[in-house]
Amino acid sequence: MRIIPFSKYFLPTVILSVFLIAAGLAGYVIFGGFNLGIDFQAGLIQEVQFAPTAFTLSYQGLGNASINLDRNGIRIVLSGSGVEGRSYEFPYDRYAAVGDLSTALSQQIDGLRTVVSAPENTPAGLLVQSAQGNPQLGADPFRVHYIPAAAPSIAIEEVRGALESLGTVSVQVLGQSRERRFMIRMEDKDGGIPADQIIAALESRFGEGGVAVTRADYVGSRFSKQLTDQAGILMALTLVLILIYASVRFKPQYAIGAVLAIAHDALIIVAFVAWTRMEFNTITIASILTILGYSINDTIVIFDRIRETRRIYPDDDFRSILDRAISETLSRTIITTLTTMLAVVSLYIFTTGSMKVFALCLIIGMISGVYSTIFIASGFVFFWDKTARKRALKKQAGAAPAPAKA
Numbered sequence: 001m002r003i004i005p006f007s008k009y010f011l012p013t014v015i016l017s018v019f020l021i022a023a024g025l026a027g028y029v030i031f032g033g034f035n036l037g038i039d040f041q042a043g044l045i046q047e048v049q050f051a052p053t054a055f056t057l058s059y060q061g062l063g064n065a066s067i068n069l070d071r072n073g074i075r076i077v078l079s080g081s082g083v084e085g086r087s088y089e090f091p092y093d094r095y096a097a098v099g100d101l102s103t104a105l106s107q108q109i110d111g112l113r114t115v116v117s118a119p120e121n122t123p124a125g126l127l128v129q130s131a132q133g134n135p136q137l138g139a140d141p142f143r144v145h146y147i148p149a150a151a152p153s154i155a156i157e158e159v160r161g162a163l164e165s166l167g168t169v170s171v172q173v174l175g176q177s178r179e180r181r182f183m184i185r186m187e188d189k190d191g192g193i194p195a196d197q198i199i200a201a202l203e204s205r206f207g208e209g210g211v212a213v214t215r216a217d218y219v220g221s222r223f224s225k226q227l228t229d230q231a232g233i234l235m236a237l238t239l240v241l242i243l244i245y246a247s248v249r250f251k252p253q254y255a256i257g258a259v260l261a262i263a264h265d266a267l268i269i270v271a272f273v274a275w276t277r278m279e280f281n282t283i284t285i286a287s288i289l290t291i292l293g294y295s296i297n298d299t300i301v302i303f304d305r306i307r308e309t310r311r312i313y314p315d316d317d318f319r320s321i322l323d324r325a326i327s328e329t330l331s332r333t334i335i336t337t338l339t340t341m342l343a344v345v346s347l348y349i350f351t352t353g354s355m356k357v358f359a360l361c362l363i364i365g366m367i368s369g370v371y372s373t374i375f376i377a378s379g380f381v382f383f384w385d386k387t388a389r390k391r392a393l394k395k396q397a398g399a400a401p402a403p404a405k406a
Contacts, residue, residue, distance in 0.1 A: 003320075006374060017264055021267045047213070048181070061111020065077070065137040096123060100124075102114040115141070126147050153180060161205075162204070171184055186198065231285050234289075242292070243255050254303050265372050269288055286358065290362060302378060305328055326378060337370055
């Protein structure tokens with residue numbers, strides 16, 4: 001087997017890595033920080049489903065009326081003076097069509113008026129479930145939505161385009177494409193976001209009454225800061241745990257080399273994110289942590305081979321041992337990386353949104369992981385051993401007795 005002299009390139013690659021990391025820090029300063037996603041900023045989170053109106057409900061009877069929709073049917077609860085907490089159940093297995101369900105609602109509950117918009121033979125099981133608790137019914141029509149059986153899917157790019165005028169908005173796909181569900185996150189810069197703006201923008205693009213809000217939450221600035229702090233703590237804790245693990249399994253210099261290598265990979269991804277102005281969000285954090293696990297696995301394999309090679313060739317110098325160990329594991333490293341890269345590249349090509357960003361970060365991180373394992377982790381161990389040998393030689397020279405004078 002041919003032994004590749006990797007040790008000749010340790011110093012040049014260290015210089016290259018320092019340059020890349022410094023360029024990343026420069027990009028961070030030049031652009032005034034990261035392009036933070038909504039995850040790390042105060043803002044509004046809404047889950048919406050593109051579903052036309054099946055029918056509307058309005059109530060002008062005694063007391064108050066609330067509605068609950070689930071997969072089994074509709075429940076109307078009346079409360080207040082004169083109604084004594086009455087409850088009405090309308091299961092879908094009994095009222096299988098929207099027309100039958102609407103008729104039963106208006107006939108059984110005094111003061112409840114329904115207006116059907118969908119075809120009356122539409123299956124009631126297609127109605128969109130409510131995730132907003134028990135909305136109150138009143139004089140203003142309450143929309144009940146449904147997903148038509150042959151409804152075309154909606155691309156995430158269309159949703160982003162509809163919300164482009166509102167500023168910094170993040171859109172994620174939820175569930176399967178036929179469900180047409182999306183999570184929308186909008187940054188709060190002025191201390192208040194009218195949720196109606198989002199719905200109005202979507203309805204102007206996709207039609208009035210065609211958007212159902214299934215969840216709406218507001219993330220305050222205090223929570224977003226807490227999330228940012230937790231992300232930093234998580235990264236630091238990961239490095240500390242890897243340092244402890246590598247110290248137990250190997251010598252301290254190996255542990256430090258492993259931590260430097262994965263810190264290098266994290267900084268390379270961060271530099272890439274800073275210069276490309278990609279959103280720095282929880283997806284970015286997830287990709288960095290994934291790469292740390294991938295990189296440390298490759299590093300441990302090479303360190304194991306270095307230890308084994310040192311045992312087999314005890315008389316060889318450490319430079320030769322390093323070159324032999326890395327060369328022997330090179331084929332394994334290349335095959336593992338290429339097979340993993342096939343899946344990641346497929347994700348990048350055939351997906352959109354956050355998954356595409358995740359795959360792109362993984363591609364950059366995997367390339368950096370192979371590079372750092374060979375040149376950063378192994379290079380640090382080599383320089384440590386070289387420095388230790390020089391100190392030992394100086395110590396021996398200082399301890400040697402002076403030659404006797406003639």
